[in-house]
Amino acid sequence: MLVQLGPDTAHALNVTVNPKEVIPGDVFILKVETDGTRPAEAEFLGSKIPLYPVKGNQLLAMVPVDIDTAPAKYTINITAGEQRQTAAITVNSHEFRTIKLTLPEGKVTLSPEDEARAVREAELLNKIWPESTTPAWNGRFISPTNSEISTAFGVKRIMNEKKTSVHKGTDFRGATGTPVKAINAGTVILTEDLFFGGNTLIVDHGMGLYSIYMHLSEFSVSKGDKILKSQIIGLIGSTGRASGPHLHMSVRLNGLSINAESLFKLEL
Numbered sequence: 001m002l003v004q005l006g007p008d009t010a011h012a013l014n015v016t017v018n019p020k021e022v023i024p025g026d027v028f029i030l031k032v033e034t035d036g037t038r039p040a041e042a043e044f045l046g047s048k049i050p051l052y053p054v055k056g057n058q059l060l061a062m063v064p065v066d067i068d069t070a071p072a073k074y075t076i077n078i079t080a081g082e083q084r085q086t087a088a089i090t091v092n093s094h095e096f097r098t099i100k101l102t103l104p105e106g107k108v109t110l111s112p113e114d115e116a117r118a119v120r121e122a123e124l125l126n127k128i129w130p131e132s133t134t135p136a137w138n139g140r141f142i143s144p145t146n147s148e149i150s151t152a153f154g155v156k157r158i159m160n161e162k163k164t165s166v167h168k169g170t171d172f173r174g175a176t177g178t179p180v181k182a183i184n185a186g187t188v189i190l191t192e193d194l195f196f197g198g199n200t201l202i203v204d205h206g207m208g209l210y211s212i213y214m215h216l217s218e219f220s221v222s223k224g225d226k227i228l229k230s231q232i233i234g235l236i237g238s239t240g241r242a243s244g245p246h247l248h249m250s251v252r253l254n255g256l257s258i259n260a261e262s263l264f265k266l267e268l
């Protein structure tokens with residue numbers, strides 16, 4: 001007797017992960033191809049991963065790997081109706097560097113006024129993230145400057161031998177006035193002078209992805225502006241808590257800080 005193959009087995013979910021190996025703090029791409037009859041869902045490390053339609057029945061997610069993720073091989077679960085599929089991602093261990101920094105004492109041990117301002121601004125930064133859905137970016141992400149990186153993501157910094165912080169961004173060298181380019185298309189959602197970040201600019205790229213640019217000497221665009229990839233959005237400076245002129249750029253994806261260098265490598 002012939003075994004009848006149902007539509008579920010006839011059209012299995014086609015799932016790809018790229019790259020297949022990352023380090024903590026990286027981002028990777030998850031692509032899911034369905035038969036188009038049922039919505040697909042993905043889950044990784046206990047969190048639901050939003051999938052966005054790209055073309056035909058193809059769905060895409062950019063998945064952040066928290067910097068505190070323990071090295072291991074992890075399973076990603078994908079479901080679409082009755083269909084189930086798994087994919088694997090390997091998180092390799094990585095030794096992040098430790099560096100010592102000397103900053104003006106007033107920027108490390110804060111006065112009560114500065115402390116209050118920093119707390120206020122942290123609260124502002126906690127709630128400015130809109131529910132960004134439609135992707136505004138297109139194609140690969142690019143570096144915001146042509147200059148080299150001075151301090152990579154994940155570096156542990158000891159400031160004035162007492163305060164320790166993990167660098168959740170990437171520092172690019174550059175003299176004051178050097179143009180800063182948008183790493184992809186999006187909408188400017190913040191241009192403010194903040195205590196730590198100095199002149200800070202945030203771009204919403206959609207799909208829960210934001211790029212943040214700090215210490216700017218000038219803004220070249222305004223809040224609400226729709227900008228193109230590689231458009232000049234500001235100039236390098238040393239405003240806020242900076243030891244000298246440079247660009248501090250960070251990327252936020254689904255609420256986590258990720259390594260911009262891993263974002264630039266994605267084949268999108």
Ligand SMILES: [Zn+2]
Pocket residue numbers: 151167169170171247248249
């Ligand atoms: Zn930095």
